[in-house]
Amino acid sequence: MSRLVVVSNRTSDPRKSAAGGLAVALRESLEQTGGVWFGWSGKLSDDTEGGAADRHGLEIHTSGNVTLATLDLTRDEHDTYYVGYSNGVLWPVCHYRLDLAKFDTRFAEGYRRVNRLFARKLLTMLKPDDILWVHDYHLIPLAAELRAAGCNHRIGFFLHIPMPPPLIMAAIPEHEWLMRSLFAYDLVGFQAQSDVTHFSHYVESEARAVRVGPNHLRAFNRTLQVGAFPIGIDVEEFARLARAKEGREMFARMRDEYSRRRLLLGVDRLDYSKGLPQRIHAFRQLLERYPENRDSATLIQIASPSREDVGAYDDLRREMDSLCGEINGDFGELDWMPVRYIHRNVARKRLPGLYRASRVALVTPLRDGMNLVAKEFIAAQDPADPGMLVLSRFAGAAEQLTEALLVNPYDTQGTADAIQRALVMPLDERINRHTALADRVRKENVRWWSESFLKALAETEMASGKT
Known part of the structure; x- marks a missing residue:
């Protein structure tokens, strides 16, 4: 059985009673495969303390059969990647609030830089047959960064927030790059069929994507599988x-x-x-x-x-x-x-x-x-x-x-x-x-959600070398 590697902005110990909904959803799959959960520690390092390598050292500990791997961010990385771009641009735009979005090129660069950092650190932990599941809007370009570094693993992505209609998404100055990044994944899942429709319409109108099957879109020389996987509760x-x-x-x-x-x-x-x-x-x-x-x-x-x-x-x-x-x-x-x-x-x-x-x-x-x-x-x-x-x-x-x-x-x-x-x-x-x-x-509970997504991901053809 391939090991499951989960990547999200924050991690959570799946064995603790106070664990969040995502931890509850993924606990069984992570434990069964001896999986890894990778993300930000929630802590900020001192920008002036030590070199860059010191500030971004991985902290690894185990919880039962699960490995939790986290890294700190600097204050500048947190302010640009998390506050500035993730929550100052993507969150309001995806919730149709263009009036609250703060489009600043510094935020976009910080967002790219942290995703590149995540990819670099994650690569050191991967085994050849791992399956990766990346979560939410903080990490949209992570697969593209991993592919650029030579990663050929099967990678899925799930967007927990809404996917807006094409014209609203197009208000983001980096919208083409963001949506192109999603084609580095093998499977992209959304909460609702309306989100799938919005994404499909976007790539068809903005990227001239073509449908090559009921759940497949081809653009940027890649074929991507998409689907609705509504998350449930335990x-x-x-x-x-x-x-x-x-x-x-x-x-x-x-x-x-x-x-x-x-x-x-x-x-x-x-x-x-x-x-x-x-x-x-x-x-x-x-x-x-x-x-x-x-x-x-x-x-x-x-x-x-x-x-x-x-x-x-x-x-x-x-x-x-x-x-x-x-x-x-x-x-x-x-x-x-x-x-x-x-x-x-x-x-x-x-x-x-x-x-x-x-x-x-x-x-x-x-x-x-x-x-x-x-x-x-x-x-x-x-x-x-x-x-x-x-x-x-x-x-x-x-x-x-x-x-x-x-x-x-x-x-x-x-x-x-x-x-x-x-x-x-x-x-x-x-x-x-x-x-x-x-x-x-x-x-349609939380176990049904995770099993449905992982089954679909396991059955996809890998993005690299698709025809």
């Missing part, structure tokens, strides 16, 4: 969290505290892509258009801190503080606060209980690659009396979760109407919708 692990002490206590506490009221819930990072102001406006319209919800429905909105050193996020936080305060001031009673806005992290082990106690989940991003909160909410419900999911049609999850109430988050009146429909939906309809949703979430 349903069994989430069920364990729900049965654990913290999950049960949270459910009982919320059930008792809100016994007279119905809970609406939003769980997000504080990010401009999540549609949080629009959601609060929709909740306000719910109270105005359907006054029976006053003193009856409460929205708990969790907005975890995110990139708070970036101006756009600071502006968003102030806007959310203002909007939530206005609703509570205009509609609140001595014994009822319409919105409980929480700007801090909530422990993951408590979320299943919070999900289960909620009658409606509001997952209404303006644009999202997938959004796993939607799937977690479904997995946490009581099948005999399930809550209802109100889901943005612009989340990748909407392609799978068609039995949810799909909304346009820009249409706040329409979203308010959908919330009202969810609140008054008869039990038999809620059960029927939830049964279909839960079956799909269980079937």
